[in-house]
Amino acid sequence: MIDFYKKNNKEIIKLINKVDSSFLIKLEKLVINTSKKKKKLIICGNGGSAATASHATVDLTKNAGIKAINFNEYDLITCFGNDYGYEKWVEKSLEFYADVGDTLILISCSGNSKNLVNAAKYALKKKINLVTMTGCKKNNGLNRINSKLRLWINSNSYNHIEILHHYVLLSITDKIILKKKKL
16 A cells, blocks of 8 residues: 555656646746736636636636636536537637637646647637647647647646646646735
8 A cells, every 4th residue: 555655656746847847937927928918817627627727717816816717617518518519618618708818728638638629729710828738648639739838747647647737737826826925
């Protein structure tokens, strides 16, 4: 039992150490610039990534003063999924809620969720800043899209990938909060 946890901890620490600090700095600047331009940050994912999106948007809004939203309302998902198809519901949500100059962060462990790939393509067409955060295979659907910023976690463990995505979003949130306290 102890060996499993030691190995697990080492793997997560190894993955954290591989996150390029320049990505964190660029993402932080993009989030701050989006806010300064009076635009919003939209974070989306499926499953555990949707939970990460919810956590990050609440912390960014409440604690960092960044206007951030997600599309995790079950009535929105089921309505748009029913009317436009599951593969299009995020894209349709963007059509209704996103504006030119907003920033969209899409989180997907596999990077192949069709609803998120479609949303990414829509975002690029509509001049919405796009950030993708994925894992598993490097050549996944979201990673192949020419996003403004891209983070790929070199792991096939969904839990490790989700932990890293969560870590990244909350790290930049903490940095923004710290910056605001110093002002």
